[in-house]
Every structure is written in structure tokens, then in C-alpha cells.
Amino acid sequence: MTAPASIPAMPLPRLIAAYFSDAKYESLRLFRTPAFSIPILAMPILFYTVFGVLMADGRTPTALANLTFVDWTVYGVMGPGLFGFGILVAVERNQGLLTFKRALPMPTGSYLSAKLAMAFVFAIAVMAMVAVLGVTAGHVVMPLARLVTIAAVMSLGVFPACAIGLFIGAWAPASSASAFANITYLGMAFLSGLFFHLPPAVAAFQPIWPTYHLAQLALASAGMHSQGSPLVHAAILAATTAGLILLAARRLSRAG
Numbered sequence: 001m002t003a004p005a006s007i008p009a010m011p012l013p014r015l016i017a018a019y020f021s022d023a024k025y026e027s028l029r030l031f032r033t034p035a036f037s038i039p040i041l042a043m044p045i046l047f048y049t050v051f052g053v054l055m056a057d058g059r060t061p062t063a064l065a066n067l068t069f070v071d072w073t074v075y076g077v078m079g080p081g082l083f084g085f086g087i088l089v090a091v092e093r094n095q096g097l098l099t100f101k102r103a104l105p106m107p108t109g110s111y112l113s114a115k116l117a118m119a120f121v122f123a124i125a126v127m128a129m130v131a132v133l134g135v136t137a138g139h140v141v142m143p144l145a146r147l148v149t150i151a152a153v154m155s156l157g158v159f160p161a162c163a164i165g166l167f168i169g170a171w172a173p174a175s176s177a178s179a180f181a182n183i184t185y186l187g188m189a190f191l192s193g194l195f196f197h198l199p200p201a202v203a204a205f206q207p208i209w210p211t212y213h214l215a216q217l218a219l220a221s222a223g224m225h226s227q228g229s230p231l232v233h234a235a236i237l238a239a240t241t242a243g244l245i246l247l248a249a250r251r252l253s254r255a256g
Helices: 012-031 034-054 062-094 097-102 110-137 144-171 177-191 210-221 230-255
Strands: none
Touching: 012 034, 012 110, 034 062, 034 110, 062 097, 062 110, 062 144, 062 177, 062 210, 110 144, 144 177, 144 210, 144 230, 177 210, 210 230
């Protein structure tokens, strides 16, 4: 009996082009989907406008204006990854799209890498809009180099956000994935003390939330007072990301 011929590996340039193409069209697809793009891009700007601009005035201390800006940046960059994976993966899993993609001649990992790239694109857009609004109307006073540093650190927030969203998308039914994503998003923001000081009994549990560690990294990158070691915060975020991805991958491998 003749052994089946092995399938030749895809050339590297074609492999890179395939990943780039998937990422490009995934981002364009969601930019052209108002039900996704408008909330992701508009909500952080709307909230920051209300709480960071309209409720502030020229007498707002610069330190407070900068702190408000950093907090809302953390909030904004978490959304694309959490919702881009949490809701879309659940819906596409329910539609059988993940099973269909396994039969396509596409690179392994292209599906998830495209969504990760999409989350980065949306997160960069959110960070840019919040930064422009903060500097022009929010009384934020920071040098450009500091803003770039904050943006670079905030990009780390895309990874745990995507991992949390992937976990929700892998386990939650499509009909309730949106509710789970919203509860998780708002719960992490408020219970991590992102916007206001928490009572001591609640504040003791802040370190269990990824948003707390990301906020501490953001404060450190902004040259502001932060708690704990940046290396410890980064390690906790990395461990959380890896653990949730493994749990989600295990679920998807069984239930697809």
C-alpha cells in the first residue's frame, strides 16, 4: 500500500501574507460593523468626555487630570480584546464557523491571530482618541514621549483582555456571551478601583483583577505613584493570559 504523499509546507512569504490578509479583513469587517465598532470606539470617549472633561475645569489639578486620563485609557484598551473575542467567538462557534475554518487551507492560528491584530488596531484607535481629547480638552499635561510610553505599556492590556474574551467566547452560549462580557468588563473596572477609592474590605481583593495590575503598570509608565513592582504586575498578567488561553483552547478543542 502506497503511503499518502506529504503536504508541502507553505512558503514563508505566502504564510506571512495569509496571516496579514486575515488580520486586514477581520479589522475591516469589524470597522464596517456599526454594532461592534461604535460601542468599542465611542463608549470610552463618551465616558471620558463626561468624567474627564465636562466634570473637570481649569481648576482641576494636573495630577488629577493625568490620573483620570490614565484610568480611562486602561478602560478603553480592554474593550476591543474582551468584546472582539468574547462575543464574536461565541457567535461564530455557535454558527459552526470554527468547525468550517478547520477544513479550510488556512494556516494554524490564523483565526486567533487575526482577531488579536484587530484588537490591537481598535485599542490603538481608542488610545489615540483619548490622548487627543485629554491633551486638548482634559487638562492633561504630559510630554509626547510619556504619552508614547503609556500607549506602549497599554498595548500589553490587549493580551489579557483577549484571553478573558476568548475564555468567555469558548464557554458562554452565543445568546448570553454579550451579557457575560459586559458584566466582566464593568465588574473588573469598578472592583479594581479604576475610577474611585474602594472600601478597605473590597480593596483587599483588587489584586485578583487584571485591570488592577494593568492600571499599576500604566501609572508607573506615566511617572505617577503606583503600588507594587511592575515586574510582578507584568508576570501576573502574563500568567493570567496563559492560563485562560489554555482553558479556552481545551474547551474549543472539545466543543469547537
